[in-house]
Amino acid sequence: MSKQFPLMIFAAGKGTRMGELTRHQPKPLVKVAGKALIDHTLTTVENAPVSRTIVNICYFGEMLQDHLNNRDLVFSDESAELLETGGGLRKAAPLLQDSTVFTLNSDAIWRGPDPLQMLADHWDANRMDALLLLITPEQARGHKGQGDFILNDHGQISRGPGYVYTGAQILRTEGLDKINETAFSLNLLWDLYDKSDRLYGLHWPGAWCDVGQPESIPLAEEILKDCDV
Template sequence: MRNDPNAVMLFAAGFGTRMRSLTADRPKPLVTVGGRALIDHTLDLVRSSEIATVVANLHYLPEKLLAHLEGSGVQTLVETPDILETGGGLRNALPLLGDGPVFTANTDAIWRGPNPFSVLKDAWDPDQMDALLICVPRDRVLGHKGQGDFVIGPDGRLSRGPGHVYGGIQIIKTNGLHDFDEPAFSLNLLWNKMAENKRLFGLPYDGEWCDVGSPEGIPLAETLLEPRHV
């Protein structure tokens, strides 16, 4: 089993209900920000990090994403008849992703700053970590109303609580996925087990991040795409 991640799972199966009418005829990863589909912004980061294997799970209006991703090198899995959630979806994709640790990424955020995939890879320590999550300090977050998901301890270990928002990108070992009997389940359940074993870690992000989960997030995200004037 390899210890360094070289595959990424893009979560692209959700219904995007918070996007309201914008997802009536398209899946959320195809909502445009700055004239480009959300999933393409994420793919730019993936390609800059030279990750060899890219897999996306699809469920809602999958034919639209299949057409968009044709020729991109992204391997796709359509979850049918039911959506498998993040844990079940990742487990379903393991035959394509391989048996080592992998990146996972949500496809509904815009980043300005260091490439989150690269900074995670540089900080990854498989001897200590079962997962390493990129976490954004609350004052660097746009478009997200919550007070945060995690507290990062002095040693980098995570506990639940306000302070840092999970940015939707991580490195995670996948062997624990087989401990769950349900076909559909959240990765939160696996994180809880890792936290109990003191092997869930977080990395604070030194940049800005925008959650594009609702229409209100689109203009905020587009401000991050504007050139900076020094």
């Protein structure tokens, strides 16, 4: 059995690219195929080796918390100040109760192997400080750009066009204490781990869609329909 790790789901952002769809609700409640994005996310990881799940909230946070109040979740409230991914993870650290954690964005649709189980199976704490789940640009529906990372033959990654970050990873949180900013992206933590040659990536083989804008919704629904056939 895989070791279990706590999971941080990022759900606090304003979702401005969604336009009217997020004027009166948070992005995680935007529906794809009649089901809220956050519910798709939780379904994706329902059998993953997760010890506890933390969800950060800010924009329409009470609405999201009400939607999830019947689930076994813990909330990290950022209503006083939106902290971005890095600051949000550092604020939630006492709730996570472990220094090695999964993190997952709440605005993607996945169909394929369990992303968190795959990360757990390949995690090597002796070599890694972060292991990011990656896909090729051809797999990345709803995503623009040429990729985020170059993946070498040893599994290490560096900045550059190539693979796309999926929004799922496992990482050590100790490096967060070295960052002085209050609100900051996890990119700063990755840069620290890259300098010490402990930043790794793993290719995920399934179907994936970034639902960050309204035009991505039908693309995501195509994935769900194709996988239900």
